[in-house]
Amino acid sequence: MDKRAATIAGLLAAIISLAVGMGVLQFLHDNAMGLPRLLATVALGRDALDRELVNNSEALAVGVAVHLLLGLVFAFIISFTLHRWGFWVGVIGGALFGLALYAINTYTMSRFFAEFYYYRSWFMVGMHVLFGALCGGIYESLERDRRSIYRD
Numbered sequence: 001m002d003k004r005a006a007t008i009a010g011l012l013a014a015i016i017s018l019a020v021g022m023g024v025l026q027f028l029h030d031n032a033m034g035l036p037r038l039l040a041t042v043a044l045g046r047d048a049l050d051r052e053l054v055n056n057s058e059a060l061a062v063g064v065a066v067h068l069l070l071g072l073v074f075a076f077i078i079s080f081t082l083h084r085w086g087f088w089v090g091v092i093g094g095a096l097f098g099l100a101l102y103a104i105n106t107y108t109m110s111r112f113f114a115e116f117y118y119y120r121s122w123f124m125v126g127m128h129v130l131f132g133a134l135c136g137g138i139y140e141s142l143e144r145d146r147r148s149i150y151r152d
Helices: 003-029 034-044 056-082 087-112 114-119 122-142
Strands: none
Touching: 003 034, 003 056, 003 122, 034 056, 034 114, 056 087, 056 122, 087 114, 087 122
């Protein structure tokens, strides 16, 4: 597994998926900060959802940090699972991993963070699938094969 490619893929996929998600939420509901605030609840608790207690810049900073950290963790799992299978397997396998990640995040995390329950939607399914597909595709595009010169 190429750790450099996994790191870059995780960060890029996390940034792109968060930007797309915030853009869609801004367009549909005029609430781009909804997604970073939800992510900030992992570190700050329910107070992150209250604009009186946590300002937008703090919620954005913490939400982005949480998203990038989780993106790196999931990128290493995707990379370890899908490496050396090619670009399209990376994209499709990553998308399927994103779908599984949605189920885990939404249905398991809502037990610990009740506010995640309200984010069970096709929008969130799409965001997870987008992250996984981007991560798998970017990783496979950047992966360097390190083969031994003594290989048979």
